[in-house]
Amino acid sequence: MNNILNVSPSPHQQSSETTRKLMFGVVIALLPALAASVYYFGTGAVIVTLTSVLACVATEFLIQKYLLKTKTSISDGSAIVTGLLLAFNVPSNLPLFIIVIGAVISIGVAKMTFGGLGNNPFNPALVGRVFLLISFPVQMTSWPVPSGFKTGYTDAVTGATPLGIISEGVKNGESISALMDKVPSHMQLFYGYMGGSMGEIAAAALILGGIFMIWRKIITWHIPVAVLASAALFTGILWLADPTKFADPLFHLLTGGMMLGAIFMATDYVTSPMTPKGMIIYGTGIGVITVLIRTWGAYPEGVSFAILIMNAFVPLLNMYIKPRRFGKEVRHG
Amino acid sequence: MSSTVLFTVIMLSLLGLLAAVILYVVAQKFKVVEDPRIDLVNEVLPGANCGGCGFTGCRAFSEVLVRSDSFEGLNCPVGGSEAMGKAAVILDRQPVAVEPKIAVLRCNGTPEHSQRTSNYDGAMNCRVAHALYGGTTACHYGCLGCGDCVTSCKFDAMYMDPVTQLPVIIDDKCVACGACVKACPRNIIELRKRNRKDRKIYISCVNKDKGGPARKACIVACIGCGKCLKVCPYDAITMADNLAFIDSFKCKLCRKCAAECPTGAILEINFPVKEEKPAGHAVTEVN
Amino acid sequence: MFKTFPKGGIHPPENKITADKSITVLPLPSTVTVPLNQHIGAPATPVVEKGSAVKTGQLIAEAKGFVSASIHSPVSGKVSKIEPVADSTGYKQMAIIIDVEGDEWIETTDRSATLVKEITMTREQIVERCRDCGLVGLGGATFPTHIKMTVPSGRKCDMLIINGVECEPYLTSDHRLMIEKGPEVLTGVTIIMKALGVTQAVIGIEANKPDAISTLDGLSKDFAGISVVALKVKYPQGGEKQLIKACTGREVPSGGLPLDVGVVVQNVGTAFAVYEAVQKNKPLIERVVTVTGKSVSRPGNFLVRIGTPVAKLIEAAGGMPDDTGKVVNGGPMMGKALAMTDVPVTKGTSGIILFPEPESRRDEIMPCIRCGKCSSACAMGLEPWLLSVLSEKAMFEKAETEKITDCMECGACAYTCPAKRPLLDYIRLGKTTVIKMVRERITK
Known part of the structure; x- marks a missing residue:
């Protein structure tokens, strides 16, 4: 016998699922939305996406290689996902240096400072996005109007998002029914014909990605459904109470970052709870806070803030919401 | 404009004052009387909190040293006889020689x-x-x-x-x-x-x-x-x-x-x- | 819709390569090494000396204490040594080494193949016979059978569940036993029912063994009170608590025993051994072992004498393939990896699996991404990610309140982890530490 045998504790089999496969599964799920934004915004979308992904991966690589002097982990794909999500959360005509700053903040501040993958309390892409929103409010809110495929990059015609129009209009005392004429129809919203961040506009494409992820068991239904259902319920009550002041639930679900947030941002493994019950509480929190910010807050859109706020509650949810232990409710003897 | 500034300053001062009063009252009410020698001994210990002495950290060891009558069987392996000697001076005890x-x-x-x-x-x-x-x-x-x-x-x-x-x-x-x-x-x-x-x-x-x-x-x-x-x-x-x-x-x-x-x-x-x-x-x- | 347990579980590739290989008898080896501790509880004390001549089936070591089991000579021949021998863990423990000479059996054993269905013994006699024959649970836990067959006074038991699940991938020894020895198994079940004083028994079998289900279902018409339940294929269905939940809907309380819900669980292999012991007066000296692996040339199910070196078994299956990287004693999920193959087959050996080199190594460990897949895979409703961190950081008090002792070490968490973290390695460490801690607290 000349083989030296390997010895390890049980189990001696492992599933074929890996972190890398999960991350690339998310990337695949994001492709329809990327295609949609290229369709609506042209090459700007491609440039922004490439810059963001490259900047995120490079930041992670450089920090690990030269600052921490540890093994680099860029091959796990998490930086690519962060890069894609960051790009999806900014306008497609954003100057490149701003995107790079966002990527450095996302990876450098929100992820690596806490110890890298798995240790960050807040969604890195959203931290980057919010940082940019506060630091560069003008550039971050000049949304290009979808104009079909074109090759220009920064020369796009800009306009307000549907949510911005409604928010501004209500403040000026206009009625919802009048404002509704100024925004695209619900069907157009569903296909993504509106101003907004690069990846958030096409609800149809995002839902397609979400179904793919649920099918591949990358995510469970709990968080997206909880976010969307709670937001729909809350806006529904407001709408029924006073349809002249509040927009209808479907409008809220289809506009802004609601779909992107619910399906891709809130479901980030690291910053979401681990039990189904916790996920539903977390998702409901996001839905409610989003609507609060949209209706009464200073910003017309609140998904990013809502997710970041609920991220802070995740450790608490993980600590107090436990799965049902086998044999717990049964009395002894 | 000046009234806004004035109002802000007054409000913040009042808040600060209120917080100070609360802190003072709480600090007085929940004050823990502690042997001052514990702090002194703690200072001469290395502060590594390694647990080599058998207690949970340097502070706990200081408390034990202050409480005990002799240094028999107590030793800080990190500070060695130097630290133990200093502690013995503070507490007026006989140091016990311990081989490194x-x-x-x-x-x-x-x-x-x-x-x-x-x-x-x-x-x-x-x-x-x-x-x-x-x-x-x-x-x-x-x-x-x-x-x-x-x-x-x-x-x-x-x-x-x-x-x-x-x-x-x-x-x-x-x-x-x-x-x-x-x-x-x-x-x-x-x-x-x-x-x-x-x-x-x-x-x-x-x-x-x-x-x-x-x-x-x-x-x-x-x-x-x-x-x-x-x-x-x-x-x-x-x-x-x-x-x-x-x-x-x-x-x-x-x-x-x-x-x-x-x-x-x-x-x-x-x-x-x-x-x-x-x-x-x-x-x-x-x- | 097949029955199953409600929460958690995984479905690893089944790889039941040897499902259609009938049981063949392995020729006797030249020497056998019989460890004195093949069961849970105190090791047995030898009653033979160096140089004694022994017959097949003769008592060579006596049970010591209540939780213990007797050991019988699996062969006839001469005791050459009684000394510590490295067992499958590499640590040394006492063993009796016998040089084989012929195969002369003790006279009391009925070696004919005729089926004896009629049960003549009383409850007490059955339990006593099982103890005398050194029976232990053959599912892997090797708990002495006679203890599980006695219902303590004041407790009541109304149902017997027979574990024919064999949810571990690769293993087929119970599967073959059910097909080939159906009447014997069912007679064994009836004997256990009599000993426990219960009128109904359920045999739980996973749906990937339709031939076993139909065989036993057909035969069970002739046996009163025995029914067969087909279960959905899901690991760890063979876990005692999961099996009870799947078959009856009853939930064993945390920290409790099946008897707390009026159930006793026995393995199919044990039922067969009970039949042989009670009806044929044959001690537990052999068992069915599956020898398998993707590159093994002649995988099969073998009837092996206890104490036979694992290397002999591998030889019978066509020898060890060159690419072998790991040899596992038991199933791939809960079995023990062997450091060498000259260790003996014991009462608890249900299979020998040879993994080719690439499959035998664990994948690179990545950071936990808190996906929660381990929590959803855990059939006990635990949080493996948390327990593993708590154990690694030596926070055992907290691990105790998080019910680390409920873990049955099925390995579903470590199997499912996409970051390939060694969750169970640390949980097992924490569990043993916590059990020790609790025991010390009680004795204090």
Whole structure:
């Protein structure tokens, strides 16, 4: 016998699922939305996406290689996902240096400072996005109007998002029914014909990605459904109470970052709870806070803030919401 | 405009004042009266919180020192007699002289000495490996090489040698806190008396098997032959379960035993190089 | 819709390569090594000496204490040594080594193959016979059978569940036994029912063994009170608590025993051994072992004498393939990896699996991404990620309140982890530490 045998504790089999496969599964799920934004915004979308992904991966690589002097982990794909999500959360005509700053903040501040993958309390892409929103409010809110495929990059015609129009209009005392004429129809919203961040506009494409992820068991239904259902319920009550002041639930679900947030941002493994019950509480929190910010807050859109706020509650949810232990409710003897 | 500024200043001042009053009242009400000497003693301790004294950190040890009547049995291995002396002055007690110690690894089962019979592929944790099986060699007493001791060391005094696959203790940094001794599931690490120039003579083996199997598992194993026992002029060596042991407090570093050992299980470290080396079993020590 | 347990579980590739290989008898080896501790509880004390001549089936070591089991000579021949021998863990423990000479059996054993259906013994006699024959649970836990067959006074038991699940991938020894020895198994079940004083027994079998289900279902018409339940294929269905939940809907309380819900669980293999012991007066000296692996040339199910070296078994299956990287004693999920193959087959050996080199190594460990897949895979409703961290950081008090002792070490968490973290390695460490801690607290 000349083989030296390997010895390890049980189990001696492992599933074929890996972190890398999960991350690339998310990337695949994001492709329809990327295609949609290229369709609506042209090459700007491609440039922004490439810059963001490259900047995120490079930041992670450089920090690990030269600052921490540890093994680099860029091959796990998490930086690519962060890069894609960051790009999806900014306008497609954003100057490149701003995107790079966002990527450095996302990876450098929100992820690596806490110890890298798995240790960050807040969604890195959203931290980057919010940082940019506060630091560069003008550039971050000049949304290009979808104009079909074109090759220009920064020369796009800009306009307000549907949510911005409604928010501004209500403040000026206009009625919802009048404002509704100024925004695209619900069907157009569903296909993504509106101003907004690069990846958030096409609800149809995002839902397609979400179904793919649920099918591949990358995510469970709990968080997206909880976010969307709670937001729909809350806006529904407001709408029924006073349809002249509040927009209808479907409008809220289809506009802004609601779909992107619910399906891709809130479901980030690291910053979401681990039990189904916790996920539903977390998702409901996001839905409610989003609507609060949209209706009464200073910003017309609140998904990013809502997710970041609920991220802070995740450790608490993980600590107090436990799965049902086998044999717990049964009395002894 | 000025009224806004004024209003802000007044409001913030009032808030600050209110908070100060609350803090003061709470601090007074929940004040814990503490022996002031605890702080003084705590200051002369090293503050490493290594637990080498047997208590949970330096502060807890200070409390124990203040409470106890004598220093008998109490020692801070890191601060040594210096720190204990200072503490004795503060508390007006008699300092108890304690010999400084050093940690020593009692295994020399390098891949060269002890043939690997399996390959461990589980979690890199000695306790996990120890609970699982006898280890990667035929010796199930020796070092498992997962480095629990290195992880436990708070003074960076240990590292894993990739060639020997054994941990190495850096003499200058070791403070004999005993964390590694507790961390090792196989009790390979021992705290021994620290001699002049860190000279050491010890049996670098803990194998309790009979001579034959022990030797088969590792060529530098202690086979329990007892030759060292006979040659020791100071009765420092004892034998139990086929394993010799040198009492570091009785040993006078005469080195007679090392010359006698047929397998080279007795290591002599930090001695000046002898002109004639005993033939056949030169021991390479990586340090 | 097949029955199953409600929460958690995984479905690893089944790889039941030997499902259609009938049981073949392995020729006797030249020496056998019989460890004195093949069961849970105190090791047995030898009653033979070096040089004694023994017959097949003769008592060679006596049960010591209440939780213990007797050991019988699996062969006839001469005791050559009684000394510590490295067992499958590499640590040494006492064993009796016998040089084989012929195969002369003790006279009391009925070696004919005729089926004896009629049960003549009383309850007490059955239990006594099981103890005398050194029966232990053959599912892997090796708990002495006679203890599980006695219902303590004041407790009541109304149902017997027979574990024919064999949810571990690769293993087929119970599967073959059910097909080939159906009437014997069912008679064994009836005997256990009589000993426990219960009128109904359920045999739980996973749906991937339709031939076993139909065989036993057909035969069970002739046996009163025995029914067969088909279960959905899901690991760890063979876990006692999961099996009870799946078959009856009853939930064993945390820290409790099946008897707390009026159930006793026995393995199919044990039922067969009970039949042989009670009806044929044959001690437990052999068992069915599956020898398998993807590159094994002649995988199969073998009837092996206890004490036979594992290497002999591998030889019978066509020898060890060159690419073998790991040899596992038991199933791939809960079995023990062997450091060498000259260790003996014991009462608890259900299979020998040879993994080719690439499959035998664990994948690279990545950081935990808190996906929660381990929590959803855990059939006990635990949080493996948390327990593993708590154990690694030596926070054992907290691990105790998080119910680390409920873990049955099925390995579903470590199997499912996408970051390939050694969750169970640390949980097992924490569990043993916590159990020790609790025991110390009680004795204090």
